[in-house]
Every structure is written in structure tokens, then in C-alpha cells.
Amino acid sequence: EWFNAYSSLTAFCTTDQSRWKEVRSFQKILATLMSMLFCSALESVVQDDIKFDVYTQVELEEESLKFLGECTEKCEVIVHWIQRLI
Numbered sequence: 001e002w003f004n005a006y007s008s009l010t011a012f013c014t015t016d017q018s019r020w021k022e023v024r025s026f027q028k029i030l031a032t033l034m035s036m037l038f039c040s041a042l043e044s045v046v047q048d049d050i051k052f053d054v055y056t057q058v059e060l061e062e063e064s065l066k067f068l069g070e071c072t073e074k075c076e077v078i079v080h081w082i083q084r085l086i
């Protein structure tokens with residue numbers, strides 16, 4: 001479901017050239033957050049202390065990353081961030 005949601009969100013972005021920078025910024029942030037979401041979901045189910053690499057298009061605020069690092073429900077937090085982005 002997450003892949004389909006990401007695909008739809010990028011596919012239905014405006015093609016208006018005057019908003020190109022805004023659209024690219026949105027897509028980069030979305031790609032970063034979706035990568036974080038997938039990695040967090042995988043890390044929550046693996047038996048070992050494995051950390052997956054996040055595909056980073058933009059650097060998120062240090063305060064936000066610190067908050068996320070302290071959360072027990074990382075996926076829910078990231079989903080909320082995505083919802084706010086949209």
C-alpha cells in the first residue's frame with residue numbers, strides 16, 4: 001500500500017512549470033520520508049539490531065530526527081509527518 005500511495009502522490013503532482021521548484025521539493029521530502037518509513041518498518045520486525053540505510057534527498061531538522069530516535073512507534077510518527085506534508 002505504501003508503494004502505491006507514494007506512486008500516486010508523485011504521479012499526480014502538477015506539471016505546471018511555474019511550480020516546478022515547489023513540486024521537486026515536495027517529491028524530495030516525500031522520497032526521504034517514505035524511505036524512512038520502509039526502513040523503520042523493517043527494523044521493527046528484524047530479530048537482530050540491523051539498521052537499514054535511508055535514501056536521503058533532503059536533510060531533516062536535527063530536532064525532528066532526535067524526537068524520532070526517542071520514539072517507540074517510529075512508523076506512526078513518520079506517517080503523521082507524511083500526512084502533514086501532503
